[in-house]
Structures are given as C-alpha cells and as structure tokens.
Amino acid sequence: MVARDLVGTILVSELGSHAVEIRVREVEAYLGPGDRACHTWGGRRTRRVASMWGPAGRAYVYLIYGLHHCLNVVTGGPGEAVLIRGGAVLSGLDAVRSRRGPRAADRDLVNGPGKLSQALAVTIDHDGLDLTDPSSPVRILRDDWSVERGMIRQTARIGVESAGAAASWKLRWVLDPLATRSL
DNA sequence: TCTAGGATCGGCT
DNA sequence: GCCGATCCTAGAT
Numbered sequence: 547m548v549a550r551d552l553v554g555t556i557l558v559s560e561l562g563s564h565a566v567e568i569r570v571r572e573v574e575a576y577l578g579p580g581d582r583a584c585h586t587w588g589g590r591r592t593r594r595v596a597s598m599w600g601p602a603g604r605a606y607v608y609l610i611y612g613l614h615h616c617l618n619v620v621t622g623g624p625g626e627a628v629l630i631r632g633g634a635v636l637s638g639l640d641a642v643r644s645r646r647g648p649r650a651a652d653r654d655l656v657n658g659p660g661k662l663s664q665a666l667a668v669t670i671d672h673d674g675l676d677l678t679d680p681s682s683p684v685r686i687l688r689d690d691w692s693v694e695r696g697m698i699r700q701t702a703r704i705g706v707e708s709a710g711a712a713a714s715w716k717l718r719w720v721l722d723p724l725a726t727r728s729l
Numbered sequence: 730t731c732t733a734g735g736a737t738c739g740g741c742t
Numbered sequence: 743g744c745c746g747a748t749c750c751t752a753g754a755t
Contacts, residue, residue: 611737612750661738
C-alpha cells in the first residue's frame with residue numbers, strides 16, 4: 547500500500563527563501579473511481595483532477611472551502627492519490643512559523659492538510675509537480691528512518707461522512723504519538 | 730448561467 | 743465544543 551509507505555518519509559520544500567523539511571505522520575488514501583470520497587469518483591476526469599490520473603509521484607493540489615490548499619501524492623493507480631494530512635517539522639521551523647502566523651502554536655503548525663500546505667508554501671500553482679524529481683522545489687525523500695511494525699495506526703478517514711460506505715473504509719494511517727517523541 | 734456543497738481552519742463561548 | 747468564513751468546482755438548468 548503506497549499510502550502506508552509514505553508515512554515516515556520527508557517532504558522537502560524549497561519554495562520561497564527558506565527550505566522546510568517535514569516528516570510525514572498522517573496520510574489518507576483515496577482510491578479512485580470506486581471510492582465515493584475521492585475526487586475521481588465515478589471516473590471523473592475534470593480539469594481540476596487531471597493530475598490524479600497522471601504518473602505516480604506527481605503532486606495533486608486543490609483548493610478546499612475556497613481558502614485552504616491540500617497536498618496529495620499521486621500513486622499511479624487510476625485516479626488514485628494520497629492526501630498528506632499532517633507531519634512534524636524537522637527543519638525550517640522559523641519559516642514555518644512565519645508562514646503560519648504568530649498566533650499558531652507549535653503543535654498546530656502542521657497538524658492538518660491546509661496547515662501543512664501553508665507551512666510548505668504549496669499552492670494550486672504547484673499542482674502536477676513531480677515530487678520524485680531531485681531538482682523539483684518540492685519533493686519526497688526516503689531516508690533510513692524506518693517505521694516499525696505497530697507504530698502506525700490504521701483508522702477511518704476524516705471529514706468524509708457523506709461518502710456512504712466509503713466513509714468507514716480504514717484508509718487513514720497515523721504514526722503513533724508515542725513513536726513520534728523521538729523525532 | 731446558476732446554485733449547492735465541500736478531503737478545513739481558527740476564533741469564540 | 744460549536745460555528746462562521748469564503749470561494750471554487752461541478753452538476754443542474
């Protein structure tokens with residue numbers, strides 16, 4: 547499962563004047579046409595979701611509620627992507643704080659998809675970016691930090707209550723809080 | 730062209 | 743814990 551493998555990887559953003567690195571701690575999988583919670587449900591191929599049908603490793607960025615950006619990683623499966631929901635800041639903390647604003651507490655810096663995108667300075671302009679390209683300003687790194695079995699919890703997805711049966715599918719992976727203390 | 734609703738966030742009680 | 747902001751997208755007409 548691609549989504550589970552993304553937990554523990556590092557997201558690097560060199561957008562703006564400062565580099566930011568974030569350890570991925572929380573993801574959700576969206577499984578394409580057969581998944582009612584997914585933007586490509588029913589085989590939709592609109593302009594917005596075009597990147598979801600692209601090659602694996604591309605970014606799919608969309609605007610939600612007209613004001614928040616959400617960053618997804620395309621898996622390469624038909625219409626499939628993985629939403630990056632949260633993480634932990636490894637470096638570039640000052641840049642993240644300045645982007646998130648002075649009122650944001652440290653624990654609230656990247657604990658949500660909209661916040662994470664803001665911390666990385668990722669916007670709709672970066673839709674379709676190749677996250678596996680070493681020269682890309684936003685990319686995914688796999689380091690030698692291994693996620694041990696049992697450190698990841700699998701739960702139902704958040705905020706998709708209207709998706710019928712798909713709402714109860716356990717497609718969310720979260721790094722156990724106890725396992726993140728050493729990060 | 731119109732309209733309803735959304736993979737959220739942050740402020741307020 | 744609750745609720746309003748805010749605007750783009752997609753489907754309906």
